[in-house]
Amino acid sequence: MTTERPLRVAIIGAGPAGTYAADILSKSDVPTSIDIIERLPAPFGLVRYGVAPDHPRIKQIVVALANVLGRGDIRLLANVNIGTDLTLQDLRDHYDAVIFATGAFKDSDLNIPGIDLDGSYGAADFVSWFDGHPDVPRTWPLEAKEVAVFGVGNVALDVARILAKHPKDLASTEVPANVMELLEASPVTDVHVFGRRGPAQVKFSPLELRELGHVPDVDVVVYPEDYDFDEASIDAAENNKQTKQVVKTLTDWTLREPGNASRRIHLHFLQSPHEVLGEDGKVTGVRVERTALQGDGTVKGTGEFIDYPVQAVYRAVGYYGTEIDGVPFDASKGTIANEAGRVVDGGDVVPGFYTTGWIKRGPVGLIGHTKSDAQETIANLVEDAPRLYAETQAGAQQLSPDNLLHLLKDRGVDVVQWHDWEILDQHERALGEADGRERVKIVPRDEMTDIALKRA
Template sequence: MTTDRPLRVAVIGAGPAGTYASDILSKSDLDVSIDIIERLPAPFGLVRYGVAPDHPRIKQIVVALANVLGRGDIRLLANVDIGTDLSLQDLREHYDAVIFATGAFKDADLNIPGIDLEGSYGAADFVSWFDGHPDVPRTWPLDAKEVAVFGVGNVALDVARILAKHPKDLAGTEVPDNVMELLKSSPVTDVHVFGRRGPAQVKFSPLELRELGHVPDVDVIVYPEDYDFDEASMEAAENNKQTKQVVKTLTDWTLKEPTGASRRIHLHFLQAPHEVLGEDGKVTGVRVERTALQGDGNVKGTGEFIDYPVQAVYRAVGYYGTEIDGIPFDQSKGVIANDGGRVVAGGDVVPGYYATGWIKRGPVGLIGHTKSDAQETIANLVEDAPRLYAESEAGAEQRSPDNLLRLLQSRGVDVVQWHDWELLDAHERAIGEADGRERVKVVPREEMTDIALGRTGA
């Protein structure tokens, strides 16, 4: 296809999904000009603000993402919010295509009685707090001795581990100072993690689960009475390598005697959340229903209920995508309505709009899964390119990188580009180095932008 200008594409979101999609598109046969638009002053999305600070191996994904964003052929426009700083109409006027890679960062609902009591929290909010997200409050009520976590995925493990881990064992990480101070005063002794199905159905990754067993002065306790397998469970444990590793780790823990550690993480299976108990509007306990496997890996309630005294509850039952005004949204799935990444409304394709990552397929899978997801979306965009050029030629003179930047500057938007982020990155690393750490995150949004844009003496 021969054209006299590059196809202008905006990618909304600078996390793994948006960065992978941009990288794949940049290496296609199309002549393209790509802007990644990010609402936060820092890139990397979920890897910076959704992964626990004591997981440095996972955070090494940042290195791969930075290699893409720092090449120079993809422009980062951070600290720019769609709906506030730029409208969908602005995007239509300045780009031939828009890829939404906005992810899922809200907690999914858990509709049980008492879930709204004081002391009941969403895991995503807690993760944002301990990861220093600039848009959440900098305080957190850590006054519970006993805590319940609903969910058996990696986020549930992160929540349980951060709550139970002694702060001194987080000292070498990039955990923000205000988080460290509050964790030091936490009186927690016991964290109870509940899953409604059996040990062969949990969503823990083997590595994350094994790491839980190496947290100093924390016993991991698995109860034999919670441990059951049906035919489907046995088949999964035999035929799926990850399930086999997880089951082996959990089985070993059922045989292990507690060491008398000062803190404990209890893993409970075949116990479904039924109610959050309270008194005077505050959490005082949880009631769970014992479940039984049915042969196919699913469970049903037995009518037997167990109460546990806890003073805080965290629901880690999944994430839910955030709706964007004007973009078709599937409320039942929490995703942008799409077919293979092409945004659809009422079954019809919306020309020029695409989706990738969790906002396309839902919050499932690990970070690496977003690569194959992005390949499908980009393949469809490349296939649509002739139509995208044809449909947008009327306003082609508007579509230059300089015009979009001038528009943002005229609106007083403090745009953070890649070279600006490098200043903030260097600043955070310098603070960390002085304290023997890899980095210490700057948390307040204004301070982040001031440092990035060279408006301080830092």
């Protein structure tokens, strides 16, 4: 395709989805000028603020993302919020196309009685706290000896492990100092993880599950009566490699002798959350209903209920996307309304608007799955490129990369670009090196921007 100027594209969100999309688009046959606009002062999205600090292997995804953002052909504009610092009309005025890659960082609801009691929390909020997210409170009420976690995915494991793990075993990670201080004061002894289906239906990854069995002075407790396998379960365990590994690990644990660790993580299957129990407005327990497999991997309630005394509850039943004013949203899925990455409104394509990642397809799959997701969106954008050029040609004089920076400066926005992030990154690494850690994460937003922009 020949054109007098590159296609101007804004990607909203500097996490894996947005960065992969930028990388794929930059290597297409369409000449492009790409800005990644990120609302936080730091890039990398859920890899920085949604992965537990004791998972350094997953954190290494940052290296791949940094290689893309640091190449020089993609511009990072961080600490810029869509809706306040920039409007959708601003984006339309300054870009030929916009790709929304804002992810999903809110907790999905769990509609059971008592879920709003004091002591009931969303797992995503807890993860944001222990990962030092700048937009969440610095404190967390870690006052419970016994805790319930609803959900059997990797986030549930992260929550259970961080709650039960002795803080000294987190000391080498990037866990912020304020988090460490509160974890050290936590009185927790038992964390109960509940799944409504059987061992063959859990969503734990094999590696994360195996690692759970090696946490110092923390016993994993399982219950043989929670183990049942219907036809679909047996088929999955025989024909799916991941399920086979997970089932083997869980089954092996039923054969172990009880330990004498000071803390325990209990894994309960075939028990569906029914009610959060409370007294004087505070969580005092949970009531679950025993379920039975139906042959196809689904379950049905049996009418048998079990109560567990706990003083805190965490729901880890999935993430939910955040609506952007003016962008069509499918509330039933928690996603931007789209067809194969093209944003749609009532079935009609919204010209120039695209989406990718969890805000496109929902919070399912691992981080690597966002690559194939981005490829579909970018293929459609490239196909639409001739129309995108034609529709914005009249306003082409506004499409200079400098114009948007001038606009943000005039509005008093402290834009953090890649070279600014590198200053903050080096500062965090230097703090970590002094403590024998990879980094010490700066948490307050103002402090992050002051360091990045050399005001501190």
